[in-house]
Amino acid sequence: MTVSPSPWIRHFLAVLLAGLILSGGAAVSAPAERPPAVIRFGGPGSSQQNQKMWGLLEVARAKGFLAQEFSADHTELQYIGFMTVPMVGEALASNSVDFAGQGELIALLARGSGTDTHMILPISRLENAYLVVPLNSPIHSLEDIRGKRIAYMRGAYIHIQTLRILTDHGLTERDIRPVNLEPASAATVLASGGIDGTFVGTYIALPMRDRKIGTIIYDTHSAPRETAQTGLITRQSFIDQHPKTTQRVVNALVRAARWASDPANRDELISLWVYGTDRSLAEAREDLGDGPLLHHTSPLIDEFIVSQYRNTQEHALAAGLLRKPVDIDHWIDRRFLDEALKEEQLTSFWPALDATGKLREAPATAKAAP
Amino acid sequence: MSVALPRPTSEGSARSLIAFFATLTTAPGAPYRWLRYMVPLIIPVAVLLLWGVASAAHWLPEQILPSPQSVASAFHDTWASGELPTNLQMTLRWLLEGYAIGLGLGLLLGIATGLSERAEEYVYPTFKAMAYVPVLGWLPLWLVVLGVGDSLKVVLVAQASLTPVVFNVFTGIRGVSPALIDVGRVLRFDRAQLLRRIILPAAFPALWSGVRFSLTKGWLALVAIEILASTEGLGYMMVNARSLYQLDVMFVAVIGIGLLGYGLDRSLEAIERRVLRWRSPAEAIA
Numbered sequence: 113m114t115v116s117p118s119p120w121i122r123h124f125l126a127v128l129l130a131g132l133i134l135s136g137g138a139a140v141s142a143p144a145e146r147p148p149a150v151i152r153f154g155g156p157g158s159s160q161q162n163q164k165m166w167g168l169l170e171v172a173r174a175k176g177f178l179a180q181e182f183s184a185d186h187t188e189l190q191y192i193g194f195m196t197v198p199m200v201g202e203a204l205a206s207n208s209v210d211f212a213g214q215g216e217l218i219a220l221l222a223r224g225s226g227t228d229t230h231m232i233l234p235i236s237r238l239e240n241a242y243l244v245v246p247l248n249s250p251i252h253s254l255e256d257i258r259g260k261r262i263a264y265m266r267g268a269y270i271h272i273q274t275l276r277i278l279t280d281h282g283l284t285e286r287d288i289r290p291v292n293l294e295p296a297s298a299a300t301v302l303a304s305g306g307i308d309g310t311f312v313g314t315y316i317a318l319p320m321r322d323r324k325i326g327t328i329i330y331d332t333h334s335a336p337r338e339t340a341q342t343g344l345i346t347r348q349s350f351i352d353q354h355p356k357t358t359q360r361v362v363n364a365l366v367r368a369a370r371w372a373s374d375p376a377n378r379d380e381l382i383s384l385w386v387y388g389t390d391r392s393l394a395e396a397r398e399d400l401g402d403g404p405l406l407h408h409t410s411p412l413i414d415e416f417i418v419s420q421y422r423n424t425q426e427h428a429l430a431a432g433l434l435r436k437p438v439d440i441d442h443w444i445d446r447r448f449l450d451e452a453l454k455e456e457q458l459t460s461f462w463p464a465l466d467a468t469g470k471l472r473e474a475p476a477t478a479k480a481a482p
Numbered sequence: 483m484s485v486a487l488p489r490p491t492s493e494g495s496a497r498s499l500i501a502f503f504a505t506l507t508t509a510p511g512a513p514y515r516w517l518r519y520m521v522p523l524i525i526p527v528a529v530l531l532l533w534g535v536a537s538a539a540h541w542l543p544e545q546i547l548p549s550p551q552s553v554a555s556a557f558h559d560t561w562a563s564g565e566l567p568t569n570l571q572m573t574l575r576w577l578l579e580g581y582a583i584g585l586g587l588g589l590l591l592g593i594a595t596g597l598s599e600r601a602e603e604y605v606y607p608t609f610k611a612m613a614y615v616p617v618l619g620w621l622p623l624w625l626v627v628l629g630v631g632d633s634l635k636v637v638l639v640a641q642a643s644l645t646p647v648v649f650n651v652f653t654g655i656r657g658v659s660p661a662l663i664d665v666g667r668v669l670r671f672d673r674a675q676l677l678r679r680i681i682l683p684a685a686f687p688a689l690w691s692g693v694r695f696s697l698t699k700g701w702l703a704l705v706a707i708e709i710l711a712s713t714e715g716l717g718y719m720m721v722n723a724r725s726l727y728q729l730d731v732m733f734v735a736v737i738g739i740g741l742l743g744y745g746l747d748r749s750l751e752a753i754e755r756r757v758l759r760w761r762s763p764a765e766a767i768a
Contacts (some may be wrong), residue, residue, distance in 0.1 A: 132504065197725065198724055198725045198727070201545075201727055202545070202546060204544050205543045205545035205546055206542070206543055206545075209542075221726055221727045222545070222727055224727070225545050225727035225728070225729070226544055226545055227543070227545050227727075261628075265724055265728050266713065266722060267725040268725070279576070290713065290724075291630055291713065292711075292713040292718070293630060294710060294711075296628075297621075297622075297625055297710060297711055299627050300622055300625050300626060301626070301629060301630055303626070304626040304627070304629070305629075306628075306629030306630055306631075307627065307629075308632070320704075407707075419661055431728050434726075435728070
């Protein structure tokens with residue numbers, strides 16, 4: 113299924129190209145490829161700051177790694193926060209953004225619906241899910257939720273995390289009574305006893321516990337395979353037209369990842385992730401734990417990342433969320449990351465995780481890493 | 483056929499063309515009277531054509547605007563798999579149950595406040611204040627009280643459809659001409675007769691527009707609630723399909739919602755025609 117650009121887009125690109133050639137005429141040693149006048153990044157926005165991005169993309173934006181990379185090119189960098197998650201995929205499909213941060217499920221759904229995208233590097237890893245039950249609930253462990261009314265938002269990333277958690281505990285969606293609720297309503301209904309529990313992300317679960325609405329009886333801290341990841345997605349057409357620019361964007365993100373992986377920057381990293389959101393520093397610190405953030409900030413497309421996408425696909429197909437499978441090996445495009453790691457001399461900086469989320473190296477060598 | 487057809491005048495102005503069309507289609511015994519029934523289809527057919535052209539020419543990416551063919555096949559698939567009938571059935575059930583309750587209560591409240599000034603003083607101000615809170619404003623409260631089951635949807639539909647009925651019945655009854663009521667008194671009608679023979683028939687047009695409008699209100703409220711707190715129904719099907727980027731399925735739900743709403747409104751219109759048979763045409767128009 114090919115989507116040819118509509119005539120006006122072609123026209124627009126032609127005008128853009130002409131403009132670029134004219135304006136670049138003065139430069140004698142012009143580089144092989146000039147970046148576009150505007151590079152647009154998109155993702156689900158925050159309610160307080162609509163330029164807020166997510167994970168490493170936010171680090172690259174807030175710490176100026178992207179701005180620095182393109183400072184000499186007169187290229188405008190736009191960061192567009194969208195109201196809802198589906199809007200991000202619609203923006204990619206309608207050519208309104210060039211790069212987008214998308215969770216595993218939504219990225220595969222967008223690819224599956226025919227948008228010609230590629231995943232070029234992960235920008236956020238190991239996002240936790242929690243199971244919150246009412247205070248004084250008879251549910252004390254995950255196995256107790258059999259037959260109970262459990263809320264989560266269907267079709268969202270938490271849905272896949274829920275399926276993973278259920279599978280790991282020998283359950284399926286049929287063993288519980290699923291209730292489709294957005295997280296804010298889930299909190300209300302949990303408080304009134306309308307549901308027996310809810311699977312939610314960190315920034316819903318921790319406030320619910322702190323406001324004594326519920327108790328957390330399960331989280332994914334010790335089960336990396338049950339966590340969620342976010343990837344940087346771009347369209348094939350953008351890669352084709354601007355391979356160098358794509359490379360430079362990835363280079364800047366790898367530098368951002370290197371900065372974020374430095375233990376000395378830990379506090380600044382967490383506060384820049386929290387700044388301009390509804391989250392609190394304390395919640396973020398608690399969720400990230402005391403250990404090194406190296407695995408959270410790694411940009412590697414390691415076995416773990418690939419197997420998480422495969423696992424998402426399996427669940428999404430089985431649950432009828434995804435209608436036809438995506439060729440994941442083709443969809444994940446490693447070229448830019450591999451090149452960036454070489455250029456930045458960081459090929460062996462981040463330890464790779466195996467498919468289960470454990471370190472591939474022996475634990476002794478892992479300790480040597482920062 | 484003995485109707486003499488006027489020829490279009492030589493000026494060929496738009497007005498004479500329209501007049502010509504009108505003579506062809508509206509005059510009693512006009513040969514192309516059936517054409518009139520096609521008029522409401524002009525816009526849908528035009529939209530359908532535009533849609534077909536837009537998707538064939540790729541004005542918008544397929545992920546944003548699916549082709550009519552893919553929507554048709556999604557319609558077939560969701561019908562065959564039972565997804566569409568199940569959601570349709572749930573939506574219709576919630577709507578009709580909620581609407582029946584809202585309508586019943588609304589008629590009672592409207593008649594009571596319309597007839598009795600004391601009832602008006604007690605109930606009307608509170609009711610009016612409550613009516614200005616959008617139905618979705620009640621959702622958090624009802625979620626706490628009712629949970630997320632069937633009763634939540636039924637109660638919210640009932641609440642949304644209640645308001646227009648009460649307002650319209652109230653104003654309808656208050657608007658009944660005192661002269662008509664005097665006639666009733668002269669005829670020595672008791673209260674029940676007065677209500678049945680004079681007040682309700684006279685207030686009927688206002689009452690009925692409340693009945694129809696409240697169906698629309700209940701319907702819109704239901705779709706909104708399904709979007710927020712449901713795993714079934716056409717509204718849920720619509721948002722869920724959107725978040726899964728299954729835009730063809732979303733269009734099936736959208737079209738289903740539109741058709742169902744239209745169908746319900748037409749049913750009420752048919753009932754109205756039946757009820758108003760006794761009125762003279764001149765009165766019905768007035």
